[in-house]
Amino acid sequence: MSRFLNEELRNLEPYTPGEQPKVVGRLVKLNTNENPYGPSPKAAEALANADAGSLRLYPDPDGSDLVAAIAENCGVAPAEIMIGNGSDEILAFMFMAFGKRIWFPETSYGFYPVFNDVFGCEGHEIPLEEDLSVDIEKYKGVPGTVVIANPNAPTGLALSLGEIEELLQANSDTLVVIDEAYVDFGAETAAPLIKKYDNLMVIRTLSKSLGLAGLRVGWCMGCEDIISDMKRVKFSFNPYNVDRIALAVAAAGVRDTEYFEATRGRIMATRKRFIAAMEELGFTIPDSKTNFVFARSGRIAGADYFHELRKRNIIVRYFDKDPIRDYVRITMGTDEDMDLLLEATEEILKEAGK
Numbered sequence: 408m409s410r411f412l413n414e415e416l417r418n419l420e421p422y423t424p425g426e427q428p429k430v431v432g433r434l435v436k437l438n439t440n441e442n443p444y445g446p447s448p449k450a451a452e453a454l455a456n457a458d459a460g461s462l463r464l465y466p467d468p469d470g471s472d473l474v475a476a477i478a479e480n481c482g483v484a485p486a487e488i489m490i491g492n493g494s495d496e497i498l499a500f501m502f503m504a505f506g507k508r509i510w511f512p513e514t515s516y517g518f519y520p521v522f523n524d525v526f527g528c529e530g531h532e533i534p535l536e537e538d539l540s541v542d543i544e545k546y547k548g549v550p551g552t553v554v555i556a557n558p559n560a561p562t563g564l565a566l567s568l569g570e571i572e573e574l575l576q577a578n579s580d581t582l583v584v585i586d587e588a589y590v591d592f593g594a595e596t597a598a599p600l601i602k603k604y605d606n607l608m609v610i611r612t613l614s615k616s617l618g619l620a621g622l623r624v625g626w627c628m629g630c631e632d633i634i635s636d637m638k639r640v641k642f643s644f645n646p647y648n649v650d651r652i653a654l655a656v657a658a659a660g661v662r663d664t665e666y667f668e669a670t671r672g673r674i675m676a677t678r679k680r681f682i683a684a685m686e687e688l689g690f691t692i693p694d695s696k697t698n699f700v701f702a703r704s705g706r707i708a709g710a711d712y713f714h715e716l717r718k719r720n721i722i723v724r725y726f727d728k729d730p731i732r733d734y735v736r737i738t739m740g741t742d743e744d745m746d747l748l749l750e751a752t753e754e755i756l757k758e759a760g761k
């Protein structure tokens with residue numbers, strides 16, 4: 408640390424991304440919830456057709472064509488959408504705009520407390536229930552913004568649309584932000600409630616169900632006033648936050664609903680089969696509505712299981728903190744990836760003599 412760093416940033420603990428090996432090679436990479444099938448061929452085509460010469464021009468700061476594609480898919484108006492450089496950036500803008508006093512689950516996406524600290528917000532972390540679920544009763548009537556990942560990460564558990572609506576009604580004078588990074592893998596989106604509630608923001612990403620994590624595109628939806636507040640922040644920070652190539656590739660990806668349906672269906676089918684096989688091996692897994700599962704073995708400690716898998720070139724994610732120390736988070740890869748993991752797991756349990 409240099410002696411020049413602003414004082415309030417000296418104790419900041421940055422977000423730790425999951426390992427991103429330089430060469431994936433023989434590795435089975437199941438640690439950052441990427442999509443094993445990658446983007447739509449239409450997105451690949453848009454990338455191949457990208458015009459390098461056009462890069463002398465700044466991109467459309469509103470991303471109007473991408474916004475139109477999202478509006479059509481989600482059934483909201485273009486004025487109810489803003490795009491960003493990954494949903495991480497959207498979350499950052501949200502904390503800047505609305506996060507002065509903010510409530511979120513203590514066990515959730517690791518970036519919430521980091522944004523809270525970097526933007527000097529007054530964050531309140533609410534512990535999960537014993538079964539790792541989020542109890543919305545604890546968020547009702549809090550005097551500030553609520554942000555909840557639904558489904559939650561890293562647990563994979565989802566709230567119902569009814570519960571979200573109850574929360575919106577109970578907090579009608581404060582903002583409720585639903586981070587739907589994983590919603591396409593079996594949960595219910597709150598997007599239709601935007602027309603009905605002016606205190607709702609929904610955040611989405613192209614990184615998971617659309618297989619475009621490397622492109623860095625996300626978006627938020629809300630009533631026009633909320634979106635105009637978000638734009639006030641974005642246009643005070645980086646108006647050209649999504650580049651020209653990303654805009655074109657993202658729009659093509661969003662429009663290919665056929666590919667989207669096919670690949671998310673495959674991932675959910677893999678999840679079902681994988682959970683059954685892991686349960687056979689004695690693992691306990693909360694009901695996942697995401698492209699990952701959160702698994703606990705009664706026979707081997709979470710940290711040991713993580714390290715043993717890593718030795719066998721399989722990377723999953725481990726969080727060394729309560730109350731999730733016994734679990735590892737495993738991204739759904741292809742069926743072949745999951746078979747390799749299952750084989751390794753059997754071997755690890757056998758070697759552990761259990």
Ligand code: PMP
Pocket residue numbers: 492493494495496516556560586588611612613614620623624625
């Ligand atoms: N929200 C949640 C709950 C996530 O797990 C992630 C991905 N790590 C994000 C948001 C951010 O995704 P991205 O910036 O790739 O859109």
